[in-house]
Amino acid sequence: MPLELPGPRSRALADRLRAVECRTVTRLDPEGPIFWAGASGGRVRDADGNEYIDLTGGFGVAAAGHTHPAVAEAIAAQARVLAHGLGDVHPAESKVALLERLAELTPGDLGVTVLGSAGAEAVEVALKTALLATGRPGVVAFEGGYHGLTYGALAVTGRSAFRDPFARHLYGGVRFVPFPRAHEDPSIALAAVAAAVDGAESGPEPVGAVIVEPVQGRGGLVDPPPAFLPGLRELCDARRLLLVADEIYTGFGRTGRWFGVEHTGVVPDVITLGKALSGTLPLSAAVGRPEVMAAWPESRGESLHTSTFLGNPISCAAALAHLDAIEREGLVERADTLGEVVAERARQWSAAWERVEAPSGLGLMRGVRLRGDRAAEVAAAVADAALREGVIMLTEGPAADTLAFTPALAIEEADLRRALEVVGDALGRGVA
Numbered sequence: 001m002p003l004e005l006p007g008p009r010s011r012a013l014a015d016r017l018r019a020v021e022c023r024t025v026t027r028l029d030p031e032g033p034i035f036w037a038g039a040s041g042g043r044v045r046d047a048d049g050n051e052y053i054d055l056t057g058g059f060g061v062a063a064a065g066h067t068h069p070a071v072a073e074a075i076a077a078q079a080r081v082l083a084h085g086l087g088d089v090h091p092a093e094s095k096v097a098l099l100e101r102l103a104e105l106t107p108g109d110l111g112v113t114v115l116g117s118a119g120a121e122a123v124e125v126a127l128k129t130a131l132l133a134t135g136r137p138g139v140v141a142f143e144g145g146y147h148g149l150t151y152g153a154l155a156v157t158g159r160s161a162f163r164d165p166f167a168r169h170l171y172g173g174v175r176f177v178p179f180p181r182a183h184e185d186p187s188i189a190l191a192a193v194a195a196a197v198d199g200a201e202s203g204p205e206p207v208g209a210v211i212v213e214p215v216q217g218r219g220g221l222v223d224p225p226p227a228f229l230p231g232l233r234e235l236c237d238a239r240r241l242l243l244v245a246d247e248i249y250t251g252f253g254r255t256g257r258w259f260g261v262e263h264t265g266v267v268p269d270v271i272t273l274g275k276a277l278s279g280t281l282p283l284s285a286a287v288g289r290p291e292v293m294a295a296w297p298e299s300r301g302e303s304l305h306t307s308t309f310l311g312n313p314i315s316c317a318a319a320l321a322h323l324d325a326i327e328r329e330g331l332v333e334r335a336d337t338l339g340e341v342v343a344e345r346a347r348q349w350s351a352a353w354e355r356v357e358a359p360s361g362l363g364l365m366r367g368v369r370l371r372g373d374r375a376a377e378v379a380a381a382v383a384d385a386a387l388r389e390g391v392i393m394l395t396e397g398p399a400a401d402t403l404a405f406t407p408a409l410a411i412e413e414a415d416l417r418r419a420l421e422v423v424g425d426a427l428g429r430g431v432a
Helices: 008-018 069-081 093-105 119-134 151-155 160-169 186-198 226-236 312-327 331-350 375-388 413-431
Strands: 034-039 043-046 051-054 112-117 138-142 174-177 207-212 240-248 270-273 284-288 360-362 364-368 395-396 402-405
Touching: 051 093, 051 413, 093 112, 093 284, 093 312, 093 413, 112 119, 119 151, 119 207, 119 240, 119 270, 119 284, 138 186, 151 160, 174 186, 186 207, 207 226, 207 270, 226 240, 226 284, 312 331, 331 413, 375 395, 375 413
Parallel strands: 138 174, 138 207, 207 240, 240 270
Antiparallel strands: 034 043, 043 051, 112 284, 270 284, 360 364, 364 402, 395 402
């Protein structure tokens, strides 16, 4: 029997939240939200005691599963000894250990890092790095791309709904070009990048960098053609541009590789990381080639980019434990295997219903886009019906017409298959 949602405790919490939070943050209406009270592995419990299979992985954060025991213990142990330090003055040992681990894990010769808190901050660092290293402020970014909502990150985010209210404050030297889908000819998108770079060459904002997601996340879980990223790397090399790979969503196993760029062997100049980096606490990183990061001046006691919580000891300890869990439990390989379970079921839906497109994405980062005038309405109805059957999922894409499958890499296969049954039943009712 479908759940009666939201339950009384969630409704009471919504009333309390409405009085104290800015209305732009959490959507509050008679249909929701539920309030999370606990989580473990691939499951979530709400304030009313209902249990759900989570297909979101907490926005892709909980790669090793919610409240992983080793991560929880690392947080508790660090908190008992040192909860906060002076990250850019007198750092904690855990910061050093994490930076060394990132240098080991990231591809190629990437290995010099600036830590941050939110993913958007890592993007800010990458953009600052590009300007320092090239002297050219212009950036090429992609339509549908999402890089965060702070002003620098928002400037390269290709979503008008986020940009338009603040357009007068945003840097104007960003050129947006189409992002190719897997079945499209990559040469068209690459030609658009080249034209954007060449067209800006004689103007006041010549281009110094290209920023790209190996798989667009909030843009609809869209993977490009295999030749696209290598072609982009070649183009950047030919024009002396920095290639920035935004792997905040795709990083740490989500696509079935440690990093999304590894599917094509491309090594960017800077890679931005977040979400599954710690699996729990706010933490991000921009990791670059040594010669690129050398464009930053040496600190003489006042860092040119820092924050109060840079290298927070608890966040760094959580990250070390989370990365160890991903490696120890074989979750990168598991994402590849379980991702195919999702893709195969989605291909069945596409074959059965004309209004359902073939799945996109890689690993456990899959999207199922709907067609038709009511696509967004149907997608929302499917997500709502799934929630009432005990499955949490989100819709993505600029038109919110794509069902997103980004569960914890540690989700139980039986739970994943059960969730796919629930979604498939709801989808069939919605597109029939």
